Amino acid sequence: MALMRATAHAAHGPYTQDPAIFVITVEGEKIVDLLEMVDTVMIETQCFGKKLSAA
DSSP, rough: EEEEEEEEETTTTEEEEEEEEEEEEEEETTEEEEEEEEEEEHHHHHHOOOOOOOO
């Protein structure tokens, strides 16, 4: 498992993913599977301009 922090300038404001979590499966010397867990609400808001709202 790996923890990552990403910061960028997105179309609708600054974008920070802290933390993003990667679960990596390795066989021999090769990565055979990668599972990435991120804050999808942050991606929707900062990259695509969508707002989370209570319905």
